[in-house]
Amino acid sequence: MTWTVDKQIALTATQAVEAIQSGQLKAAEYAATLLARAQALANLNALTVLDVEGALAAARRIDALGASERARLPLAGLPIIVKDNINTRGLQTSAATPALEGFMPARHAPSVQRLVDAGAVLLGKANMHELAFGITSTNLSPAAGPVRNPYDWKRIPGGSSGGTAAAIAARIAPAGLGTDTGGSTRIPAALCGIVGLRPSVGDGGTQRRYHDPQAVVPISHTRDTVGPMARTVADVTLLDGVITGHGPLAHATVANLRIGLPAPLWAGLERALEDAVRKALGKLEAAGVTFVPVEMSDLLALNERVSSALALHEPIEDLHAWLVANHAPVQCVAGVAARIASPDVRAAYDAVLADRRGGDYQTAISVWRPQLQLLYAQTFAASGLDALLFPTTRLAAVPIDEMNGSSRVSIDGAAPIDEMNAYLRNTDPASNAGIPGLALPAGLAYGRLPVGLELDGPLGSDRRLLAIGLAFEQILGTLPAPRI
Template sequence: MPWTVDAQLALTATEAVAAIQSGRLSATDYAATLLARAAALSSLNALTVIDLDGALAAARRIDALPASEKARLPLAGLPIVVKDNIHTAGLQTSAGTPALESFVPQTNAPSVQRLVDAGAIVLGKSNMHELAFGITSTNLAPHAGPVRNPYDPSLIPGGSSGGTAAAIAARIVPAGLGTDTGGSTRIPAALTGTVGFRPSVGNGGAERRYHDPLAVVPISHTRDTVGPMARTVADIALLDGVITGAGALPALTLNGLRIGLPAPLWEGLERQVEDVARAALKRLEAAGVALVPLAMSELEDLNAMVGGPIAIHEPREDVLAWLVANDAPVRTVADMAARIASPDVRAIYDAVLDDALGARYDAALNLWRPRLQQYIAATFADEHLDALLFPTTRLAAVPIDELNGSSTVSIDGSAPIDTMDAFLRNTDPASTSGIPGLSLAAGMTASGLPVGLELDGPLGEDRRLLAIGVAFERLLGVLPAPVL
C-alpha cells in the first residue's frame, strides 16, 4: 500500500530507517517527499542550500542495494540537514556570514561522514545565527535571512542551530546536526518542541565525545561541539550511536531515579514556562522520580567567571587557525569580521578583535573552570544524582528582531535584559563545564508555544543521560506538529 505524504512526514528517524530497511518505503520516494516539503516551506528560511540532485542520487543508491546490505545500514536512506558551519563535501559552508559564502569544503566533517557511511542522506544545509554567535537565528546576511519558528513564523526558533531545529519541527527532515557552544542545540530544541543534545566535551581530550577538528567554523575549542537534533530522544540516541560507535542504551525505569533541581535555574522564569515545567515535575514525581532540591548557590557566580572570557578570547586564534587550514576566501579574522551583516554579531566581534576579556582568560580556563567542574561533579556525587533538571530556557519564543538580530527581552513585564543572556542562563553551565546536556519537550503553553526541559548528566555519562531522556519522553510525550 502506497505511503501518503502525511504518513511519511510523521515518521521519526527511527521509524523511517526501519521502513526503508524493510523495503516498505522507498528511500527515493521519501527523499522526494521531504524535498517537496522543503520547497513548500521555504519562507521559514530553515535551509540555505538544498541538494536536490545529490539527495535523490544518494536515495537511488540506497534503493539499489541488496536487501541484506540495506538492512545492515543503521541509517539507511535517512534524510538529514547539517548546520551551515559544519563541513559538507561539495556543499556551501558559509556559517551564515557573507565573507564565507563561496567556501565549499572538499570533505565532510567526521561526524557527518559517519552518518553518511551509515546510509544517511544530506538533504541540505541549515540556516543559523551568523557565525553561531547568537541565540535567535535572526541572520541578517542577504543570502540567509532570519529563521522562523514553525509554531509561529513571527517568532524566533532559538539559535544558533535554529535552521536545523525549524526544519525538524516543520517535518522537512526527521533529524539533523547542529553545533553547541553555549546552548545552540538545546535552546532551539526547546523553542521548537524538538530534542537537542550537547555531548560531553570535558577538557577536550579523551573526554570529548565528538571529534571534528578544523571541520567546523569555530568559536571556541574549549566549548564548541557538534550535536545531533531530532524529534525524539530515541532518534538522538540513534545518531549518537552511529557517530560514536556506542551500543544500546542502558535499561532503566523512572521509579527510583534521583534528579536534582538547581534552585538558580528555576528562578526568574516566565510564568507560562514555569507553569508547564512545574506540571511536568508533578508527573515525574507521581511516576516515582525523586526530585532533590539543590541550593547550588555558587553555580551562577562560578559560571560567570568562565563563560565570557573563553568565548570572547578563543575566536582570535581558533577562527584564524580554521581560515588558514581550510584556505578560506578570507585569511584574517579582521577581514571576515569586516563583512559581518548582523549588528549583534558585529558588536561581539568588535570585542573579540579588541580582546576585551583577554586579561581574564587564563584565570577563567585554569582556575575558575576547574572549580566549576569540581563543584558540579561534587553535587552529583554528594547527592547521589542521576541528572540535573531545569527549564532549558527562562522564556518561550519571542518576536524576531529584524533590525538588530538580537537586542533585549522583558520577562512578564520586568526591566529589559539582553536577549542572549536571558536565553543562555540555564544552558551555559553545561557548556562551560563540558558535561552533557539534553533538551526535550515538556509541553506547550496556553498560547501554543513549546517549552523545553533540560537534563544535564555527569561527564561521560552520555548514554545513560539519553536513556533517562527516553524514559522522561515516554511519560511526558512529544508535541503535536505545527500547523503550516
C-alpha cells in the same frame, strides 16, 4: 502499504529507517517528499542550501542495494540536514556569513562522514545565527535571512542551530546536526519542541565525545561541539550511536532515578513557561522519579567568571586556525568580520577584536573553570544524583527583531535584559563545565509555544543521560506538530 505524504512527513528517524530497510518505503520516494516540503516551506528560511540532485542520487543508491545490504546500514536512506557551520564536501559551509558564502570544504566533518557512511542522505545545509554568535537565528545576511519558528513564524526558533531545529519541527527532515557552544542545540530544541544533545567535551581531548577537529567554523575550542537533533530522544540516540559506534540503548528505570533540581536555574522564570514545566515535573514525580532540591548557590557567579573570558578571547585564534586549515577564501578573522551582515554579530566581533583580557582568560581556564567543574562533580556525588533537571530556557520564543538580529526582552513585565543572556542563563554553565546536556520537550506555554526541560549529567554520562531521556519521553510524550 500506501505511503501518503502525510504518513511520510510524520515518520520519526527511527521509523523511517525501519520502513526503508524493510523495503516498505523507497528511499528516493521519501527524499523526494521531504525535498518538496522544503521547497514549499522556503519562507521559513530554515535552509541555506537544498541539494535536490545530490539527495535524490544518494537515495537511489540506497534503493539499489539488496535487502541484506540495507539492513547493515543503521541509517539506510535517512534524510538529514547539517548546520551550515559544519564542514560538508561538495556543499556550502558558510556559517551563514557573507565572507564564506559558497565556500565548499574538501572533506566532510568526521561526524557527518559517519552518518553518511551509515546510509544517511544529506538534504542540505541549515540556516543559523551568523557565525553561530547568537541565540535567535535572526540572520540578516541577504543570502540567508531570519529563521522562523514553525509554531509561530513571527517568533525566533532559538539559536544558533535554529535552522536545524526549525526544519526538524516543520517536518522538512526527521533529524540533523547542530553545534553547541553555550546552548546552541538545546535552546532551539526547546523553542521548537524537539530534542537536542550537547555531548561531553570535558578537557577537549580524551573526554570529548565527538571529535571534529578543524571541521566546524569555531567560536571556542573549549566549548564547541557538534550535537544531534531530532523529534525524539530515540532518534537522537540513534544518531549518537552511529557517530560514537555505540549500539542500541534501553530506557532507564524511572523508580530508581534521583534527579536534582538546581535552585538558581528554577528562579526568575516566565510564568507561562513555569506553569508548563511544573506540569511536566508533576507527571515525572507521579511516575516515580525522586526529585532532590540542590542549592548550587555559586553556580551562576562561577559561570560568569568563565563564560565572558572565553567568549571574548578564543574566537580570534580558533577562527583563524579553521580558515587556514580549510583553505577558506578569506584567511584572516578581520576579513570575515568586515563583511558581517547582522548588527548584533558585528558588535560581538568588534568586542572580540578589541579584547585584551589575556590575564582574565588564563584565570578563567586555570582557576574558575576547574572550580565550576568541581561544583558539578560534588553536587552529583553528595546527593547521589543521576542528573540535574531544569527548564532549558527562562522564557518561550519571543518576536523576531529584524532590525538588529537580537534585542532586549522583558520577562512578565520586569526590566528588560539582554536577549542572549536571558536565553543562555540555564544552558551556559554545563557548556563551560564540559558536561553533557539533553534538552527535551516539556509542553506548550500559552497553549501554543514549545518549552523544554534539560537534563545535565556528570562528565562522560552521555549514554546514561540518553537512557533517562528515553524514560522521560515515555512519560511526557512528544508535542503536536506545528500547524503549517
